[in-house]
Amino acid sequence: SFQSSNEVRRKFLDYFKQHDHKFVRSSPVVPFSDPTVAFVNAGMNQFKSVFLGKTQPPAKRVVNSQKCVRVGGKHNDLSIVGQDSYHHTFFEMLGNWSFGDYFKKDACSMAIELLKGPYGIDPSRLYVTYFEGDKVLGLEADKETLEIWRSLGFPNERILPFGSGDNFWEMGSTGPCGPCTEIHFDHFPKANGNRAALVNAGTPFLTEIWNLVFIQYNRNEDGSISQLPDKHVDTGMGFERLSAILQNKTSNYDSDLFIPIFDGISRVSGAPGYEGVFPDGNNKCELDVAYRILADHSRMITACLADGMLPDQNQKLRRVMRKALSLSEQTFKQPTLLDNVIPIVVDILGPTYPEMSLKLPNILEMLKNEEEIFKSLRSSSSSACKELIQQYPALQDLDIMEISGFVPAFRELQTQSFPNNTIPGKILFKLNDTFGLQDETITNIAEILNLQMNKKEWQEEIKKAKLKSTGSLDVQKKNNFDERVSSLTKSLRPTDNEGKYQYHFEKSS
Numbered sequence: 001s002f003q004s005s006n007e008v009r010r011k012f013l014d015y016f017k018q019h020d021h022k023f024v025r026s027s028p029v030v031p032f033s034d035p036t037v038a039f040v041n042a043g044m045n046q047f048k049s050v051f052l053g054k055t056q057p058p059a060k061r062v063v064n065s066q067k068c069v070r071v072g073g074k075h076n077d078l079s080i081v082g083q084d085s086y087h088h089t090f091f092e093m094l095g096n097w098s099f100g101d102y103f104k105k106d107a108c109s110m111a112i113e114l115l116k117g118p119y120g121i122d123p124s125r126l127y128v129t130y131f132e133g134d135k136v137l138g139l140e141a142d143k144e145t146l147e148i149w150r151s152l153g154f155p156n157e158r159i160l161p162f163g164s165g166d167n168f169w170e171m172g173s174t175g176p177c178g179p180c181t182e183i184h185f186d187h188f189p190k191a192n193g194n195r196a197a198l199v200n201a202g203t204p205f206l207t208e209i210w211n212l213v214f215i216q217y218n219r220n221e222d223g224s225i226s227q228l229p230d231k232h233v234d235t236g237m238g239f240e241r242l243s244a245i246l247q248n249k250t251s252n253y254d255s256d257l258f259i260p261i262f263d264g265i266s267r268v269s270g271a272p273g274y275e276g277v278f279p280d281g282n283n284k285c286e287l288d289v290a291y292r293i294l295a296d297h298s299r300m301i302t303a304c305l306a307d308g309m310l311p312d313q314n315q316k317l318r319r320v321m322r323k324a325l326s327l328s329e330q331t332f333k334q335p336t337l338l339d340n341v342i343p344i345v346v347d348i349l350g351p352t353y354p355e356m357s358l359k360l361p362n363i364l365e366m367l368k369n370e371e372e373i374f375k376s377l378r379s380s381s382s383s384a385c386k387e388l389i390q391q392y393p394a395l396q397d398l399d400i401m402e403i404s405g406f407v408p409a410f411r412e413l414q415t416q417s418f419p420n421n422t423i424p425g426k427i428l429f430k431l432n433d434t435f436g437l438q439d440e441t442i443t444n445i446a447e448i449l450n451l452q453m454n455k456k457e458w459q460e461e462i463k464k465a466k467l468k469s470t471g472s473l474d475v476q477k478k479n480n481f482d483e484r485v486s487s488l489t490k491s492l493r494p495t496d497n498e499g500k501y502q503y504h505f506e507k508s509s
């Protein structure tokens, strides 16, 4: 039977509400009180200060669906997006929390009961993992969780131990941490071979769907581990992965979250439709990859711009926007394609995240603006590129025609003379921030021009910029942002996703 993605989300929220969880809205995707990340990348981000004991939780039990972006930082899925069937730059994470309330046993039994009951998943297609311990890190195996899964009916051959890479979670080098247990789903249970060997092997055939983290330890300054007075549960399930499963699809892109976007792209551009034989075949068909990237990026762009993030302040957003714009132009031959695609994204996600519907005109305006910047950068570059290559043949290896801001950036370096032949941090920063060059390209140009780079200054510039950008530690900025968010919420229409649109954190500080 087919369960629409809206039903899937609703069932999750309802199930945990029925188990006394309080619904908390998704926070914006703009990171807050955390200059180390460019985006909110998990449901727990807005509860970090609760785990650190600095803030009261909104309730002992909480449920939400969180807008997440994984571009840059520890979780960077950008380069795989479009190539596989189950990683996106933007995705929704369904999560439930216990703040000092229930622990492992209830978390596991509620999870499996939801998957089997309301969702109707055949449990014989599920594998679970538990933490096997790590002597070097001084961590014990999580035998308790192993026993819990046995008691819930899992046979030994589908309960698998893994090390700290997959099954131990730490907030940072110090602070709250603990073992996790994950639930994986076999898309092809009838296939031959050792299926269990595919768990955590990075294949599209058997994928991780749900991560349940048990925060029970604190990592101290001296590296030692101590027990936390309050134990917490923090879970996150991939909404697109779950929706695909419940629609009998082996790829997230074949679910109702993406199909209407593909239809729109094809209708407006006139390109042949998305084929979607995936992931059982080897679908690296160039057009399909382009479809997936464009659909994925449109969702990410919509989510970020709706939350007030600006490409000027976030280079990673700018890069994704430019990639989407160049696919529209080069592959789909329709430079303004996104103007038609983004409203489709809003049709799909707007009922759940009303800020997207509300901000649609602003999103389209920002897009137009970015399109113009991008266009003028490129029109000034193509013939100039050829000249530069004649002058510096080594540039051929850099594919510089692809890099829009290359010519003005290169000219700037070429014409200036730097003390000690070293490019200062400010200029290095500008090459990335204003001209959009990747770090690797910058390094290559410096080499071609026989220049050194002041990397230390460069890092400092990056840090400074992060602190300046929206949602950082800067209190003034944060207050402005809160104001913007609250003016946004005033005009929101009532929806499924009730509750205030804000971060859960302390007002003062």
Ligand code: ATP
Residues within 6 Å of the ligand: 070, 075, 077, 086, 087, 088, 089, 090, 091, 093, 208, 209, 210, 211, 236, 237, 238, 239, 240, 241
């Ligand atoms: P994977 O190993 O598949 O990359 P992960 O271990 O990095 O996933 P977690 O950090 O444990 O993911 O996040 C919780 C859940 O969020 C995952 O179990 C998965 O269902 C989902 N998820 C993670 N990254 C993505 C992504 N890029 N796109 C879609 N869903 C994702």
Ligand code: MG
Residues within 6 Å of the ligand: 075
């Ligand atoms: Mg990952």
Ligand code: MG
Residues within 6 Å of the ligand: 166, 208
């Ligand atoms: Mg994983």
Ligand code: MG
Residues within 6 Å of the ligand: 182, 208, 211
């Ligand atoms: Mg995981």
